[in-house]
Amino acid sequence: xxxxxxxxxxxxxxxxxxxxxxxxxxxxxxxxxxxxxxxxxxxxxxxxxxxxxxxxxxxxxxxxxxxxxxxxxxxxxxxxxxxxxxxxxxxxxxxxxxxxxxxxxxxxxxxxxxxxxxxxxxxxxxxxxxxxxxxxxxxxxxxxxxxxxxxxxxxxxxxxxxxxxxxxxxxxxxxxxxxxxxxxxxxxxxxxxxxxxxxxxxxxxxxxxxxxxxxxxxxxxxxxxxxxxxxxxxxxxxxxxxxxxxxxxxxxxxxxxxxxxxxxxxxxxxxxxxxxxxxxxxxxxxxxxxxxxxxxxxxxxxxxxxxxxxxxxxxxxxxxxxxxxxxxxxxxxxxxxxxxxxxxxxxxxxxxxxxxxxxxxxxxxxxxxxxxxxxxxxxxxxxxxxxxxxxxxxxxxxxxxxxxxxxxxxxxxxxxxxxxxxxxxxxxxxxxxxxxxxxxxxxxxxxxxxxxxxxxxxxxxxxxxxxxxxxxxxxxxxxxxxxxxxxxxxxxxxxxxxxxxxxxxxxxxxxxxxxxxxxxxxxxxxxxxxxxxxxxxxxxxxxxxxxxxxxxxxxxxxxxxxxxxxxxxxxxxxxxxxxxxxxxxxxxxxxxxxxxxxxxxxxxxxxxxxxxxxxxxxxxxxxxxxxxxxxxxxxxxxxx
Amino acid sequence: xxxxxxxxxxxxxxxxxxxxxxxxxxxxxxxxxxxxxxxxxxxxxxxxxxxxxxxxxxxxxxxxxxxxxxxxxxxxxxxxxxxxxxxxxxxxxxxxxxxxxxxxxxxxxxxxxxxxxxxxxxxxxxxxxxxxxxxxxxxxxxxxxxxxxxxxxxxxxxxxxxxxxxxxxxxxxxxxxxxxxxxxxxxxxxxxxxxxxxxxxxxxxxxxxxxxxxxxxxxxxxxxxxxxxxxxxxxxxxxxxxxxxxxxxxxxxxxxxxxxxxxxxxxxxxxxxxxxxxxxxxxxxxxxxxxxxxxxxxxxxxxxxxxxxxxxxx
Numbered sequence: 032x033x034x035x036x037x038x039x040x041x042x043x044x045x046x047x048x049x050x051x052x053x054x055x056x057x058x059x060x061x062x063x064x065x066x067x068x069x070x071x072x073x074x075x076x077x078x079x080x081x082x083x084x085x086x087x088x089x090x091x092x093x094x095x096x097x098x099x100x101x102x103x104x105x106x107x108x109x110x111x112x113x114x115x116x117x118x119x120x121x122x123x124x125x126x127x128x129x130x131x132x133x134x135x136x137x138x139x140x141x142x143x144x145x146x147x148x149x150x151x152x153x154x155x156x157x158x159x160x161x162x163x164x165x166x167x168x169x170x171x172x173x174x175x176x177x178x179x180x181x182x183x184x185x186x187x188x189x190x191x192x193x194x195x196x197x198x199x200x201x202x203x204x205x206x207x208x209x210x211x212x213x214x215x216x217x218x219x220x221x222x223x224x225x226x227x228x229x230x231x232x233x234x235x236x237x238x239x240x241x242x243x244x245x246x247x248x249x250x251x252x253x254x255x256x257x258x259x260x261x262x263x264x265x266x267x268x269x270x271x272x273x274x275x276x277x278x279x280x281x282x283x284x285x286x287x288x289x290x291x292x293x294x295x296x297x298x299x300x301x302x303x304x305x306x307x308x309x310x311x312x313x314x315x316x317x318x319x320x321x322x323x324x325x326x327x328x329x330x331x332x333x334x335x336x337x338x339x340x341x342x343x344x345x346x347x348x349x350x351x352x353x354x355x356x357x358x359x360x361x362x363x364x365x366x367x368x369x370x371x372x373x374x375x376x377x378x379x380x381x382x383x384x385x386x387x388x389x390x391x392x393x394x395x396x397x398x399x400x401x402x403x404x405x406x407x408x409x410x411x412x413x414x415x416x417x418x419x420x421x422x423x424x425x426x427x428x429x430x431x432x433x434x435x436x437x438x439x440x441x442x443x444x445x446x447x448x449x450x451x452x453x454x455x456x457x458x459x460x461x462x463x464x465x466x467x468x469x470x471x472x473x474x475x476x477x478x479x480x481x482x483x484x485x486x487x488x489x490x491x492x493x494x495x496x497x498x499x500x501x502x503x504x505x506x507x508x509x510x511x512x513x514x515x516x517x518x519x520x521x522x523x524x525x526x527x528x529x530x531x532x533x534x535x536x537x538x539x540x541x542x543x544x545x546x547x548x549x550x551x552x553x554x555x556x557x558x559x560x561x562x563x564x565x566x567x568x569x570x571x572x573x574x575x576x577x578x579x580x581x582x583x584x585x586x587x588x589x590x591x592x593x594x595x596x597x598x599x600x601x602x603x604x605x606x607x608x609x610x611x612x613x614x615x616x617x618x619x620x621x622x623x624x625x626x627x628x629x630x631x632x633x634x635x636x637x638x639x640x641x642x643x644x645x646x647x648x649x650x651x652x653x654x655x656x657x658x659x660x661x662x663x664x665x666x667x668x669x670x671x
Numbered sequence: 672x673x674x675x676x677x678x679x680x681x682x683x684x685x686x687x688x689x690x691x692x693x694x695x696x697x698x699x700x701x702x703x704x705x706x707x708x709x710x711x712x713x714x715x716x717x718x719x720x721x722x723x724x725x726x727x728x729x730x731x732x733x734x735x736x737x738x739x740x741x742x743x744x745x746x747x748x749x750x751x752x753x754x755x756x757x758x759x760x761x762x763x764x765x766x767x768x769x770x771x772x773x774x775x776x777x778x779x780x781x782x783x784x785x786x787x788x789x790x791x792x793x794x795x796x797x798x799x800x801x802x803x804x805x806x807x808x809x810x811x812x813x814x815x816x817x818x819x820x821x822x823x824x825x826x827x828x829x830x831x832x833x834x835x836x837x838x839x840x841x842x843x844x845x846x847x848x849x850x851x852x853x854x855x856x857x858x859x860x861x862x863x864x865x866x867x868x869x870x871x872x873x874x875x876x877x878x879x880x881x882x883x884x885x886x887x888x889x890x891x892x893x894x895x896x897x898x899x900x901x902x903x904x905x906x907x908x909x910x911x912x913x914x915x916x917x918x919x920x921x922x923x924x925x926x927x928x929x930x931x932x933x934x935x936x937x938x939x940x941x942x943x944x945x946x947x948x949x950x951x952x953x954x955x956x957x958x959x960x961x962x963x964x965x966x967x968x969x970x971x972x973x974x975x976x977x978x979x980x981x982x983x984x985x
Contacts (some may be wrong), residue, residue, distance in 0.1 A: 130709035137721045148732045152739035354946035476837040479862045566811030592725040600718035603710025632675020639981035
């Protein structure tokens with residue numbers, strides 16, 4: 032009888048082998064599938080006088096070919112690769128935005144200054160002035176268009192953060208359910224591993240890990256606990272925690288990740304802890320590249336507007352009025368933290384030296400125990416003082432602060448983004464071409480009857496605006512005998528006498544600076560007067576035009592163009608860097624996956640061979656049963 | 672080594688993808704003629720392109736300023752050329768009138784022509800450029816700078832009125848050089864040293880001469896002295912005009928040489944830009960060939976190896 036049962040045991044095992052092989056073939060391209068193999072063992076032999084007689088075979092288990100170490104390696108590489116992928120996808124948009132030189136700020140900047148130069152050539156020409164205004168409008172539109180695009184990218188990041196959070200929650204839920212299912216299967220499965228469920232859970236963890244880097248800890252009961260960040264639990268056994276996309280308390284325009292802690296409370300997740308995965312890439316891109324690009328662009332717009340305005344206000348327009356603001360700029364607005372307990376409202380404005388002092392960083396003003404601390408978020412440099420105004424003055428970062436009203440409470444903070452809205456907020460403040468202040472408000476003259484060779488320079492109006500109230504008062508400079516000194520007379524000068532004269536040296540009164548060169552004779556008279564009807568004067572336009580190449584930004588080290596070029600090179604460099612790191616990480620993933628696949632992947636040739644193997648085993652076992660059957664028949668025939 | 676069937680497919684596809692992306696990049700470069708498609712291709716060069724482009728734009732603007740300055744100065748030069756011819760004629764007339772053999776009636780012909788010349792000179796001093804701006808008015812170019820008729824000067828004495836100022840418009844013609852493109856009327860027609868320590872305008876000089884010629888009582892030595900004084904003033908006035916013309920000439924020369932420099936620089940900037948951003952076609956096409964060959968080989972080998980399967984023989 033044993034031959035028959037041995038044959039049956041072989042038949043059964045071969046059948047299971049065929050099923051397992053078929054399962055492998057069917058799942059050859061199933062994501063996360065680990066091939067399964069049969070673990071076969073011999074049945075207990077029977078002791079007879081002739082020794083132990085084998086009793087056939089049985090299948091001990093169907094094992095999945097799986098190495099935890101190799102899988103972890105894939106996970107780790109994958110989280111970095113996904114982060115770089117999503118970073119690259121975002122920064123490529125800025126890279127492409129800046130790719131076409133003809134659609135960037137550069138040509139519009141050149142065109143604006145070309146417009147100014149045309150006004151220097153034809154200061155009385157309304158068409159030339161109109162052309163300058165139009166070029167200004169184009170420049171402003173270019174700033175706004177670039178900024179608009181960056182804002183769209185920011186909105187895109189915000190909504191992607193929301194969808195990633197939703198994805199993470201969905202994965203976390205499924206993993207918790209699988210933990211539960213695996214627990215039940217193991218309990219009911221007499222210690223056998225539910226291979227396909229384990230594969231499914233591993234695959235879900237791998238997918239989750241593409242969204243945000245996770246760490247996992249396997250429990251004795253077979254469930255896996257999943258953590259993110261610095262150990263915040265996401266899944267514990269069959270329990271899952273929920274993430275929530277929320278507005279940051281510090282900056283409501285920033286969607287950040289919060290962790291629900293029960294009772295409807297949500298704790299904001301520090302961005303520094305969201306590392307790896309698509310979400311980590313998004314957060315890193317926003318914090319490093321997007322903020323910086325938008326701020327730096329805003330800084331160029333603000334510096335240009337403030338410089339042009341300062342110069343323009345020292346000039347005189349075609350109607351004889353003093354120049355006003357040429358551009359309008361958006362003043363920074365400190366945003367109080369949502370969690371502030373005090374009533375303080377802080378106001379901000381650009382300082383007189385903002386064009387040079389502004390950086391591309393954001394700032395945090397915080398208050399504690401009577402002390403205000405201003406922190407530059409790019410490098411955490413900080414300044415402290417007893418008042419908001421004093422701390423801004425001490426920091427000299429291009430903006431002034433005031434406590435408008437109320438009282439701060441300990442721990443209150445305000446976010447200051449001085450340059451964030453610069454590119455969006457710039458606008459041309461004048462629309463009448465005659466209002467362009469191409470002339471200087473004062474002019475100089477040498478009296479015809481002068482007998483000396485002294486000449487007077489055209490004169491400059493002293494910065495900063497507003498110009499001196501007596502700028503346009505008539506002032507006469509009369510040389511004494513001997514002409515080594517002169518007397519000054521005119522409202523606002525204090526009428527000094529016997530002022531020592533040095534040829535070519537600056538003479539400054541009433542907010543103007545002139546030089547008298549050559550050798551004036553005794554009795555020679557020079558006058559400084561209002562530039563009435565001086566429509567052909569282009570002195571102020573020349574000074575405006577000179578701003579194009581002047582290094583007025585970044586502490587006097589950069590022109591507008593070089594500051595803009597810096598954005599282009601920074602974005603280009605970062606894109607390239609992310610590309611390179613991304614490629615390296617992707618290669619790591621490929622390698623790690625290959626190693627895992629070498630072990631766990633399905634090879635169809637191998638399975639084909641296995642099919643043959645089990646088919647033949649099946650056929651052989653069937654033959655054994657047939658022979659056992661015919662043996663029985665032979666026996667019956669004897670007695671028949 | 673065990674190879675899973677998935678890996679066999681994935682690695683084949685990945686290799687083809689990689690080559691295809693190189694191919695597309697090369698194709699874009701060739702189609703656009705640009706080496707740098709986005710700043711990431713060469714961040715340093717991309718930023719440098721912008722800087723060089725601005726320098727080229729600024730230079731081109733200076734070149735426009737040169738043309739503006741040249742046309743303004745040439746217009747002024749034309750007017751001053753007429754003025755100097757006119758003053759030379761006035762000198763001839765003064766010399767004719769001073770001929771002692773002429774009767775009072777005979778010398779009136781010179782007075783008549785001098786009057787016409789006075790008005791002509793007034794026209795020159797009050798001339799406007801192509802945009803209706805008065806050239807010799809300083810900053811106050813909206814209204815004619817010189818006034819008073821010759822009769823007014825002869826009858827009531829005094830000098831012409833100048834309603835302009837000393838303003839002198841300049842244009843930027845290089846990074847550091849601003850060049851004067853106008854001369855105020857005071858420097859051209861006024862402030863002539865009258866030989867006695869005072870100064871007067873060229874108009875008063877002519878008016879005085881005409882007054883002397885037309886005065887029947889002014890004869891003999893006194894008349895000769897008046898004409899001699901007028902001649903001296905006309906000569907000094909002519910010197911002033913010639914001095915301004917010479918200054919204009921040297922400015923025009925300077926502008927010409929700056930323009931030549933600017934044109935040379937423009938070529939250099941163009942070359943610099945080309946080096947920075949333009950594609951080396953020879954290299955790009957050879958790269959393209961190589962990548963194409965690589966991709967074709969990858970496709971062919973993938974097609975062949977992917978057909979290998981034990982199942983084909985079962």
